[in-house]
Amino acid sequence: MSANVDKKEFSLAALRTEGPAFREAVADAALDAPVPSCPGWSVADLIGHLGEVYGFVAEHVGRGVTSRPEDTAPDRFAPPSGVDLLTWWDDQYQKLVALLDSLDPELPAWNWAPQSKTVAFWHRRMAHETIIHRWDAQFATINAEPIDPKFAADGVEEVLDSWLPAGRRRGPTDLVGIVGLCATDVEREWLVRLRADGGVALLDTDTLLDTDEHHERAMARGTASDLMLALYGRVGYDLLELSGDVRLLEALRTGCA
Known part of the structure; x- marks a missing residue:
């Protein structure tokens, strides 16, 4: 396997571990509970943010081009009014994991960093986006566990x-x-x-x-x-x-x- 394929599996392993841990942490929390590590955010904001990011990445990551998406504002993917927030998050998470699993890490893909413009960037980024917000969710609701x-x-x-x-x-x-x-x-x-x-x-x-x-x-x-x-x-x-x-x-x- 290429180095990027190895890194894909490493990142997907983190995403599959940390996603359920995030959900577990927020499932029984009050949606209006504050998230001390993200000042001004509530648990609902945290769930919404992570789901929005998943939706944004899922829209552009498989295009096969390195051009910047026309609209890079994740809030376009905010949860619809009145939706059950956790059900919506589950859908966003599952769609993203399935998509990232299906994509070649060497497929061209835009990113905002001085890194190779390939899907491999987003395998890694989505793993760490989920990891840090899992910690935020646990810190807000239970004792936060250290990161692997x-x-x-x-x-x-x-x-x-x-x-x-x-x-x-x-x-x-x-x-x-x-x-x-x-x-x-x-x-x-x-x-x-x-x-x-x-x-x-x-x-x-x-x-x-x-x-x-x-x-x-x-x-x-x-x-x-x-x-x-x-x-x-x-x-x-x-x-x-x-x-x-x-x-x-x-x-x-x-x-x-």
């Missing part, structure tokens, strides 16, 4: 190689230096360069030599789950083992998925 370490490590990498280079960040853009992140439970490490122009670069740690001068100015160590949640602003960096100029870590935050 392998899924979380990939989620950290997606923030660093897609969200931040695409300019989807909520932290300061005027800081310069190198930040290290270490997932202690899966033995993964990332080095990120904050550039003077406000951009970011994910350094390839596999090609760096022991003699290279990394000049790390901040380091955060912890579980892959805590790292991913911190990058999304769901938990504070104080859950992690920190060293150096910890202000730099704020430059890696992205927003509500």
Whole structure:
């Protein structure tokens, strides 16, 4: 199998695990209950948002072209007035999973990131969209369970190689230096360069030599789950083992998925 096929199966496994966990978390919740990790949102908003995103992706991902869709506003897929929200979400989720399962990950498909314009991007994106909102739903209704370490490590990498280079960040853009992140439970490490122009670069740690001068100015160590949640602003960096100029870590935050 190609690397993209392997990644497809990995992402679909996450989507099939996290989707039912999201539904279970919201099924018995009051729809007007607040979602503390997404300020201003209720459980109904969370269900609606995730279903809208599923509908938007399902509409464009199988077109076989890399051109931007004419309308990229997911709220076009908002649940109809008076619909049973969970029944509607079930339909959106099942249609998306079936579609993504049927598509070749190398089929051309538009995306908003500096990544290959293929369906593989959306296999991964929909997995992590579901993962982070499953955590939101559990945090709002029951005790939130940590994210699976392998899924979380990939989620950290997606923030660093897609969200931040695409300019989807909520932290300061005027800081310069190198930040290290270490997932202690899966033995993964990332080095990120904050550039003077406000951009970011994910350094390839596999090609760096022991003699290279990394000049790390901040380091955060912890579980892959805590790292991913911190990058999304769901938990504070104080859950992690920190060293150096910890202000730099704020430059890696992205927003509500």
